Amino acid sequence: MPQTADAPDAVAVRTWCSLALDALGREREAIDAINVYPVADGDTGTNLYLTVESAAAAVEAVFAAHETGTSVPTTADAVRAMAHGALIGARGNSGTILAQLLRGMAGVLAESAGPDRLALALERAAASAREAVAHPVEGTVLTVAAEAAAAARRTQPGASAGAVARAAYEGARTALEATPGQLAVLGRAGVVDAGGRGLVAVLGALVQAVSGRAPERPYEAPAPAAAFLAGADAGDCPAEAGPEGGPAFEVIYLLEARDEAVERLRTRLDGLGDSLVVVGGDGLWNVHVHVDDAGAAVEAGVEAGRPYRIRITHFAADRLHARPEPAQRAVVVVVPGDGLAGLCAQAGATTVLARPGEPPASGELVDAIRRAHAREVVLLPNDGELRHTAAAAAEQARTEGVRVALIPTRAAVQGIAALAVHEPDRSFDEDVVAMTAAAGATRYAELAVAERQSWTMAGICQAGDILGLIDGDVAVIGEDVPGTARKVLDRMLAAGGELVTLVLGEDVPDTLADALEEHVREGYLAVDTTVYRGGHQCAPLLIGVE
Structure with missing residues (x-):
């Protein structure tokens, strides 16, 4: 049954996610193939697909929780799940921006239903996505989203959700076709913006979800120009193109932090690199940036709050000059x-x-x-x-x-x-x-803190004891980290070795590494020691002996 309400209900949101996932699945490779601004990573379609996949899974989880009863989730439950799923599963710059678009829509659709809710939701989505990008550029998915919202707003007051969605879809299509004239790199390649094309697919799915009918004019992409097929600039991020060569790494992580800390983080990351997008709110954020110093980008997150699900990708050195072959x-x-x-x-x-x-x-x-x-x-x-x-x-x-x-x-x-x-x-x-x-x-060992009294292969440990695990089994029970570490090293080096690797956890002082290096140097001739910092979430000490 076509929906004629002022805004999608929970079932329509579920259907939208499913249809959008199907659409992006069909278009994924084609969108990847036109990924032309500003980084040659060729994965915009894949990133959008994975982001929507996470959103759809979150919505399904909400519906699954209602399976034992006769009711369905509320619209607020469904759209909030969709937005949260997209946020935690966002991939790449394109997926991060799509997550913010969905979050902006959810903020409106979760409120009480009324006339023009979908048009207002699209308008809020476009504005919030633009605010999330450090340096917006026209001719990208941001432009497509803005034109979709403008077209939706021009519909007659009280128009059905289907009519609003169709207007937004047509506005997005028109804007997408104009992107090569707005962004020089797209014009040279003879392609439309990849992120914008993905958004058109998502809006086409919205039309079908709320009206029961697919768009009357399915989008058909023009063939890429021959110059692009031979090799052209590539990427997908709606931010200023970096200098020749560009940053070496893409860094993405989820961050639990307060709003004021996130504002400081934005400033810090903007000085470290480009393609900066920070989306989210209510204590949970998704951070995306391209930098040369991946460690500094992660450290900035640690200073702001608690980063996790950290993904660091190394870009090819020539990504701005040629379409990347695997x-x-x-x-x-x-x-x-x-x-x-x-x-x-x-x-x-x-x-x-x-x-x-x-x-x-x-x-x-x-x-x-x-x-x-x-x-x-x-x-x-x-x-x-x-x-x-x-x-x-x-x-x-x-x-x-x-x-x-x-x-x-x-x-x-x-x-x-x-x-x-x-x-x-x-x-x-x-x-x-x-x-x-x-x-x-390489033999391996790890120091850990006992959480409770228990039996081990080295005897009974008490809560708070320091455990030395060698090759996965508890071999030493000690009272402090330095003493336990020395005993573990002695046991491992008794069988010989040429190199000791020490990986220190976040709260372990450098003095421990110095002391252990001296212990090895004095007791074991011709054995070298290398020290690394494991950082946040690492065990107090990891040891390797080669």
Whole structure:
């Protein structure tokens, strides 16, 4: 039944998410192919799809909670779930902006129904998305959203949701077709803005959800210009193009922080890089920025609040000059702290952050493999508990044509050892063998604080004791971190070793590393020590011995 209410209800919101996901699924590759401003990452369609996928899953969860009863969720419940799902699942600049558009709409649609609610929602969405972008540029998805809202506002007062949605869709189409004339890089490539095209697909789904009929004029994209097919500027972000070469990393994370801290964060990140978009509110934010210093971007988040789900992607050096072909080989690594995420990203790896008690799902690993944009991928899970999850992700990526080798690393220090010998210029099999050998030759240990009294292989521990785990088993029970660390090192080095790797947690002082280095130097000749900072969420101390 076509809907003729003033605004979508919960069922229409659910239908919209489902239809938008289907539409972006069909258009994903085509949108990726025209990703032309300003970074050559070729993933706008994929990012939009993953963002809507998260929004749709959140809405389904709300409906599932009502399955035992006869009622359906309220409109407010549905739109808030949609906005929250999009926020926590947003990918890339395009997905982050779409999340803010949906959040802006939800803020209006969650209020009491009345005339012109959908038109007002679209207007609020366009305004809030523009405010979230540090340096808006015309000819991008921001322009398309603004024109869609303007067209919706021009409908007759009291118009049905279907009529408003159709007007917004037609306004967006018209604006999208004009983008090559507004942004020079689009004109040179002969393509429309990729993010804007994705928004047109989402609005087309809205038309069908609230009226029961698909748009009368489905959007048909013109073929890219021959110059673009041969190689042109690429990217997807509605922000000022950076200097030649541009920032080296894309940094994205969710952030729990207060509004005033976020304002300071915006200023800090704007000085570090470009393509800055910060969306969200009510204590939860999604932060996206392109920078040369990924560690500084994450540290800025730590100063503002609590960042998590940190994703750092290394851009190809020539991304502003040629449409990127997939790299021959990449490494995807799971890390337990933001400091190690920055370290691995600096080495060229694509990282997935594992939060304590919240290991990444296979979908997150598949997403990271896709972001690596390579024909061959080496996957380092760095946790024995992730072996099945990593295997499932590798199998899924193989069905998409990516050659994946899973090295069963059980700890971050094993992953560091494997990454240290990675050489993309040698054959894939030789590289995997060398990385596997380096990981296998690295014994690993971790210091942890006992949460309760329990039996261990080293005896009974009490709550608050310091546990030294070697190769996953409790081997030492101590009263303090320095003493326990020395005992663990002595046990590990009794079997020999050439290199000790120490990874310090966020609150561990540098003096501990100095003391342990001296302990190794005095007691074990010809053994070198390397020290890294694990950062937020890392264990107090990780130890590797090669």
